[in-house]
Amino acid sequence: MPQRIALVFVLLISSFYASAQTDAELDSKSKEGQEMQAGAKNNVGIIRVKDSIYMIKGRGGNIGVCVGENGVFMIDDKFPETSSSVIQKLNTITSKPIELLVNTHHHGDHTGGNAYMASSGALIFSQENARKRILATYTNAAKKIYDQKIDSIIERQGSKISSEEVRKNEMRSAEKVIGTLEEFVDIPNGALPVVTFPKNISFYYNNEKIEVTHTPRAHTDGDAMVYFTKSNVLHTGDAYISNGYPFIDAKNGGSFSGYMDGLNKILSIADKDTKIIPGHGEIASIExxxxxxxxxxxxxxxxxxxxxxxxxxxxxxxxxxxxxxxxxxxxxxxxxxxxxxxxxxxxxxxx
Ligand SMILES: [Zn+2]
Structure with a gap:
């Protein structure tokens, strides 16, 4: 390439990158640009695992889906903000509604879409500890705000808290202003599972026998794995992930020994042909x-x-x-x- 042409070429390329960068920067600063970026982040993808079983990837835990003549059986539902993209992707493979949904555990990246899915007709199931912990997440978050509000009312009234007894009285009068904690907690309709099970539950749906089994004290104390016996597909929830060291949530009842038991349970369910949908990461095998x-x-x-x-x-x-x-x-x-x-x-x- 002659020198002058080469120089023009370099200038053109660098000015292209400079303007592309500025556009991107401007875009990310404008509200619309930010919304577009957030939107892209919440877009999910769907892949076929085997037969009529699919996996929905993207932000949050992996969703498992079984479609058929009865309707849609779903496992987990990511975040509230990914819900519309999940439904969009689902509509590309079936026109049937989501009827049954199992939460593999309580974490928000697996249950955040509950309210959305329930409002479109899904009946939600979980192990009983998982439901308790979803409820506790809402109550604890509300309690923090509630306590702050009570404190600021007491402060505004300029009360001198000289004893536990005086504080109790002050709290009681502040409660009259904002109501009790129970009244204060605002749980979105449908966010909590409607049906709970202590150990195991089976579904006969879409020509499959679907076995849901509780794995005690593994990732949390409310874990459940879902096995499609006919298609030989297993959704493990976060009791197995294929993209790194597992999270053992000891604060929510998880344990190393329970996690190990859970992994051994996978070996007892799966064979060399089983497709494993992990809580996070790509589809895995027994190996x-x-x-x-x-x-x-x-x-x-x-x-x-x-x-x-x-x-x-x-x-x-x-x-x-x-x-x-x-x-x-x-x-x-x-x-x-x-x-x-x-x-x-x-x-x-x-x-
Ligand atoms: Zn989790």
Missing amino acids: DVKYLISMFRFLKGQIKYQIVAKKTEDEVVAMRELTKEYDDKGFGDNFITTESFIRTLYKELSK
Whole structure:
């Protein structure tokens, strides 16, 4: 290329990038641009897993869908803001309504769309602890705001709180202004499961026998896995994820030993042909689950050894070689970092 033409070419290319960048920046600053970006973030994708079972990917937990002549059976429903995109994608494969919906556990990235789906006719099921925890999420959030309001009313009245007794009286009079906590909690219609089960429940729907089984104290204390016996597809919820170290939510009843039991339960349900829809990540196989089990066994042995050798939590976290094989595969790159995973294991194993 002659020098002058090359120079013009470079100038053209760089001015193209400069203007493209400015447009993008302007776009992201305008309200419309921001809405477009948020909209794109909430767009979901749908892929066929096997037969009439589909997976809806994108932000939040993976949704499982079984379509057929009865209607739509759905597992989890992501966030409120992804709901309209979920329905849009669903409409590309069926015109039937969502009749039955199972929540695999209480977390908001799996149950946030409950109210939306219930308003379009879905009957929602969950393990009983999962329902309690969805309810608690709303109550706790409301309680924080409620307490602040009570405090500010008492403050405004200029009361001197000299004793517990005086504070109780002040609270009672403040309650008269804003109502009781029960009245204050505002739970969207349909956000809570309508039917709960303690252990297992089966559905006979769309020519499938669908077995839902509770996995105690795994990711949380309200986990359920959903197995389509005819299609041989298993949705594990977050009791198995294929994109990194698992989140063991100890504050909500999850445990390392229960998580391990859950993984072993997957082995008892699945065979080499089973398609596994994980709570997060791509479709997996029994081999992927076996790999996670071997990782759990290895780390359990190593960390226990270090605990016996009187190593502190920080010292074990600093032993990067322990998790090198998994970190190299990208296990620590997503929601749960290597450090937080090791800390969770250390805490439980040192009990
Ligand atoms: Zn979760």
